[in-house]
Amino acid sequence: MDPLVMQDKYLFNISSNSTNITHQTLPTLEALSDPYQSILSVIYIITAVTAFIANIIALIMLLGRSRKSQQLKKYLSNLAIADLFVALFSIPFTYVDLMYGQWIFPLCLCPFVHFIQIIACTVSIYTLIAIGIGR
Structure with missing residues (x-):
């Protein structure tokens, strides 16, 4: 079997039986x-x-008025x-991950971002459940 060697954006197919080196462009991510x-x-x-501004306005309205x-x-x-x-x-991290097909940010951010995503969705779900039960 021929070994494949990657260098920058090209994939080289190097055969031990011949001196021919063929290369093809790697697909983009x-x-x-x-x-x-x-x-x-x-x-x-x-x-x-829109989500950021609307939620800031909602917080200002909720904290500013007495109900x-x-x-x-x-x-x-x-x-x-x-x-x-x-x-x-x-939203931003999911978009970049979708567009490039890989994590391009520093590796230390990966577990932190995923943790925050899971916690935020869980908090939203349980808060809506609590509001529904209270009604």
Whole structure:
């Protein structure tokens, strides 16, 4: 069997029986072509910015006004904070991971980001369950 040698963006097929070295370009790791990446990038950016701004406004409204139901206020504030973490840690990192097909950030961020994503989704789900049970 011929050994395959990778160097930069080329894959070399080196045969011990012959002196021929054939090379082929490696496929890119990008999931979509450039025009689709641009469209998807705009959609992801709009989603992340809208989620961030809307949850900041929700927190300001919830913390600034006094309501009769303090318990519901706590649940909604908790939900807004969890959604902020989703907007900060889930949307951008998931997009980049989807586009490149691999983790391109420092390795120390990988377990932290995944932990925050799981915690934020879990907190959102259990907060909505608690609000539903309370109603």
